[in-house]
Amino acid sequence: MRADEDLATAAARELAEETGLRAHDPGEPAPESGNGAHLEQLGTYGDPKRDPRMRVVSVAHLALAPDLPAPKAGGDANSARWAPVETFLEQDPEGDQTGPLAFDHAQILADGVERARSKIEYSSLATAFCPPEFTVGELRRVYEAVWGVALDPRNFHRKVTGTPGFLVPTGGTTTRQGGRPAQLFRAGGATLLNPPMLRPEV
Amino acid sequence: MRADEDLATAAARELAEETGLRAHDPGEPAPESGNGAHLEQLGTYGDPKRDPRMRVVSVAHLALAPDLPAPKAGGDANSARWAPVETFLEQDPEGDQTGPLAFDHAQILADGVERARSKIEYSSLATAFCPPEFTVGELRRVYEAVWGVALDPRNFHRKVTGTPGFLVPTGGTTTRQGGRPAQLFRAGGATLLNPPMLRPEV
DNA sequence: GGAATAGTGTCTCTAAGACATTATTTG
DNA sequence: CAAATAATGTCTTAGAGACACTATTCC
Numbered sequence: 278m279r280a281d282e283d284l285a286t287a288a289a290r291e292l293a294e295e296t297g298l299r300a301h302d303p304g305e306p307a308p309e310s311g312n313g314a315h316l317e318q319l320g321t322y323g324d325p326k327r328d329p330r331m332r333v334v335s336v337a338h339l340a341l342a343p344d345l346p347a348p349k350a351g352g353d354a355n356s357a358r359w360a361p362v363e364t365f366l367e368q369d370p371e372g373d374q375t376g377p378l379a380f381d382h383a384q385i386l387a388d389g390v391e392r393a394r395s396k397i398e399y400s401s402l403a404t405a406f407c408p409p410e411f412t413v414g415e416l417r418r419v420y421e422a423v424w425g426v427a428l429d430p431r432n433f434h435r436k437v438t439g440t441p442g443f444l445v446p447t448g449g450t451t452t453r454q455g456g457r458p459a460q461l462f463r464a465g466g467a468t469l470l471n472p473p474m475l476r477p478e479v
Numbered sequence: 480m481r482a483d484e485d486l487a488t489a490a491a492r493e494l495a496e497e498t499g500l501r502a503h504d505p506g507e508p509a510p511e512s513g514n515g516a517h518l519e520q521l522g523t524y525g526d527p528k529r530d531p532r533m534r535v536v537s538v539a540h541l542a543l544a545p546d547l548p549a550p551k552a553g554g555d556a557n558s559a560r561w562a563p564v565e566t567f568l569e570q571d572p573e574g575d576q577t578g579p580l581a582f583d584h585a586q587i588l589a590d591g592v593e594r595a596r597s598k599i600e601y602s603s604l605a606t607a608f609c610p611p612e613f614t615v616g617e618l619r620r621v622y623e624a625v626w627g628v629a630l631d632p633r634n635f636h637r638k639v640t641g642t643p644g645f646l647v648p649t650g651g652t653t654t655r656q657g658g659r660p661a662q663l664f665r666a667g668g669a670t671l672l673n674p675p676m677l678r679p680e681v
Numbered sequence: 682g683g684a685a686t687a688g689t690g691t692c693t694c695t696a697a698g699a700c701a702t703t704a705t706t707t708g
Numbered sequence: 709c710a711a712a713t714a715a716t717g718t719c720t721t722a723g724a725g726a727c728a729c730t731a732t733t734c735c
Contacts, residue, residue, distance in 0.1 A: 321519060325485065328700090413714080435697095453706070455711065456706060457715075473677075475674070478673065566697090615687080633726090636687080655686070655687090656686095657733070662687085662714080674723070685733085686714085686731100688730080688733085693724100693725085696722090700719085704715070708709100
């Protein structure tokens with residue numbers, strides 16, 4: 278953090294420096310220009326033994342974004358890259374604790390994934406994973422990817438288009454390959470979904 | 480924080496020093512002995528201007544407890560006392576920002592209240608406001624107090640007793656003044672309510 | 682008996698889950 | 709036409725909201 282920075286400002290700056298993603302303020306919808314990432318504070322990790330070298334207190338943040346520009350080398354993280362979360366969250370069959378992430382970062386990542394899974398149930402935040410204009414099918418694939426389940430396309434369509442303020446039709450349609458064109462939507466003003474979209478029980 | 484303390488440990492120690500409340504680990508049910516407070520991290524506040532005197536980053540915690548022992552003077556907070564949240568969250572009709580709490584503490588308190596209101600929807604955490612054994616009516620009054628609404632006693636009874644793992648009858652009954660004795664329950668093992676108990680829309 | 686509180690039952694309506702069908706494009 | 713994807717419709721059932729009634733205590 279710099280001397281004149283808020284926590285969220287510092288997180289947005291670091292995110293931009295290492296990934297090129299520009300974050301917009303939470304609560305506001307994604308900007309028209311696209312590439313705007315939703316950024317929110319996740320939690321603070323301060324166990325005195327989490328980094329054996331020295332006492333470090335980390336304020337973790339979670340970003341949701343539709344597009345992933347090539348990460349920029351340099352800055353704090355020379356080896357920044359994108360990877361699926363499963364790469365780092367697989368249960369180690371041996372049971373030992375040597376995962377691919379340092380310190381408690383696997384726990385932080387798991388907390389972030391759970392936050393995302395939980396938040397898209399009760400909010401319209403899944404649209405943060407979509408470009409400014411998107412189809413119902415694209416939004417459904419966001420839910421399916423985040424939750425790791427398959428959803429019924431017909432019930433999903435009925436649910437999201439029936440929730441007031443969730444989706445606003447732009448009038449446009451997609452040109453696709455081998456299929457009926459889909460209506461385009463953008464995120465509506467609603468931030469809280471009522472009733473929520475509960476993930477199916479396992 | 481002390482050099483060997485986790486964030487939660489330090490918060491629990493400060494809470495005990497100033498209020499006498501003993502916190503138990505989150506995830507675990509309240510201890511039999513009673514007086515155990517649920518404690519969880521709320522969020523971290525680090526705006527460089529939040530305290531004009533110096534740069535302070537505060538990790539706020541939220542505690543839920545059934546009993547409120549007399550706060551102990553001494554320690555950091557000489558004037559510790561219990562008060563209803565409304566005392567500090569009333570909207571100032573004048574519109575100026577001079578509330579009774581210092582710095583951004585009104586915002587932190589508002590965030591904590593919203594966290595509590597939201598969490599008792601999807602979890603069995605409302606039992607943290609109850610003593611080890613309690614009645615359905617007591618649990619209902621917790622919901623009514625936290626949400627600030629009136630709930631239908633009959634629908635509430637049906638809902639909470641019908642949710643598996645939420646309540647476990649102890650067999651005992653209360654002795655009351657002028658009314659049918661109520662069954663006593665303790666918190667069951669379930670932590671997540673499915674389906675959730677959604678607060679009524681306003 | 683009357684007041685007070687606890688607990689059960691019934692009806693209605695919303696919404697989710699399962700599933701069939703129609704619509705519109707490309708090749 | 710076949711294949712692919714989008715969109716709408718129907719039926720069933722779980723569960724929330726509204727409301728009436730019965731049960732058990734103290735006064």
